[in-house]
Amino acid sequence: MADTIKFEQILRGCRDDAFDNGIQIDTDLSPLGGPGSPVKPAVYAGGVYQRDCRWASSEDKEAQDVVVIDNVPSQANRLEDALRCHRQSIELPEFVLDFSGIGHLPPHLPRKLSSFQFPHRNADAYLRDSQLDGIDFIKTSLGKEIFTSTAQNCGSLLAWFPQALLYGFWQSHLGKKRSNSKHARAWVSEIIGWQPATTETRVLGLKGDPLNLNTDDPITLNPDDLIQWEIGKSKDIKGGKPKKLSEMGHGQVPFTGNDASLAAISFARISQ
Template sequence: MSISASGLIAACRDTAVDAGLHIHSSLEPLGGEGSPIKPAVYEGGVYQHDRRWPPDGRAEPVDVLVVDNVPSQANRLEAALERHAGWLGLPRVVLDLSGVGALPPHLPATISGFRFPHRHADAYLRDSMLDGTPFQRTEIGRRLRDATSDHPAALLEWFPQALLFGFWQSHLAKGQSQAKLARSWISETVGYEPATTETRQLGLKGDPLNLSVEQRVQFDESDRSAWELTEEARGGGRGERLSELGHGQVPISVNDAAPGGVSFASIEQQATLSLAGLRRLTFGAEDPRNAPARAVVAAIGLFAHAAAFDRAFSLRSGCDLRSTGSTWTWLGEAGDTPVDPLDVASARELLEGCAAAAEEVGLPVGSAWPSEPLVVEPHEQLSKAIRKTYPEVDS
């Protein structure tokens, strides 16, 4: 069985009882089964621990580490959409930072709406200008500010991903919109039965000349290339060891060492598309726009998954994975049915079919999506905050 545009739209109708789609993938490190990988590390150098029922049906839960959690996977899916937005014709909103002034080279020159932490409800968009007017006072800004799951047209036009991954308008003034929408796509990667969680990545920062790390230096934090040897700190500069400037051999102590890679009995990715969740998206009871709108949002999620995880992928340094088997199961009215996994090409075709049907009922998607990005700029105070965080350094 394959997923078609007509079938997906039918499953998205108000009267449909289909639950959604479940995707299960068994993953393996590039080094082979059991090779250590780096799970996500959180504040304090800790992993996200849990106990889960293993997928092999054993009668007891086992220890697990969450390799990549739900918000992180949503970010990866949105990044995949960003990479293919032009090819798909998806709408794009871009915050242009070129007018802020000189910024460090590691910072982006623009921030895409696919990277906004809170999607259309993000403070960066709230604090932006469009053609010299505060964004929220423009027509597009007002429509996005006031959009809800019951009034989703502006989101379908400019931020359809927000209808899939959820949002919360929590950055507006008191008494303004606090609209929320729960995510309908959930994806997570988990490592089952870690061999250990205590290993630390020990090491030694080497130095071919083995300069003395005890030598005292004075330097200005704003320019570490301008330093001098000294016995005492003078004139307000920092008096530190030479090792603070990257010279000398410095062993990494157990207390300072980062958590090391972990070997797992198995690594599994679970993803679900909830049609029950998408039914929150509505233009009104039995409105003919409901099903095509939901199907477009669902198809965006399916494309994002295929684009992000259809081939070997890298989650972070030391965490490169590939799928050794993936099953897609449709949770439908007639029971659970295996369906053919989508690749990037077939997922794009599905999205185009759903978008064409949605256009026929007047929704602002598909060819109605703006062909050029909507470019906004940070307002004066946000620009000042950025410059204060990253003051210009003379070259």
């Protein structure tokens, strides 16, 4: 039977003299394909999963192998993006960094960046290097308040970066002689896959080529601009370097061994 938590209880629990440690919510998740169907955990640099070994219960005799499907920082980013999507309906404050005046940005980069997307929240280098009405933001009165905020002096964060108080921050981009304040996250979540059937399966395959071009054929190309290239050696390509046709995306490319990506995993249980 689920317990009901009233708002008054939460307020009392947040008082300085309260003895409540926090609120814990556990839930079991089911893959879209049904229990036991494979799901794809996050894959990190080097082609690895975040593995761990944990106790599911104090009554267990052995710890269980687990894979962290979605870790704490990633979960925080997902919740921040959800706040960004609903910022207007729940009236959340937001800074918007406007890049539209920079004409040489590549087309795939965003023209605007929300403060809910700043990697370091109120302590982010993008905010530090931005301007407000032609003035360096960090030199404005509001900028000074935000960049000198602490967990004890957090009025400006509550007004402009409430997500920083919830998910934490570390002011580490101002230099050793300036503020280096930290605030631990007050909210933590992660999605865990228990007892993976295997973590060794790789997705094997072959990138095909309708013309079956020879991937070893020499070409000349500019690595910064693959639109301009020629077969064989050529001096007509500015910044041209000798490469193989496979480096242009042509030819058949097999995916085997460690070159193949890690496969989705079947878990006995998934929890959050």
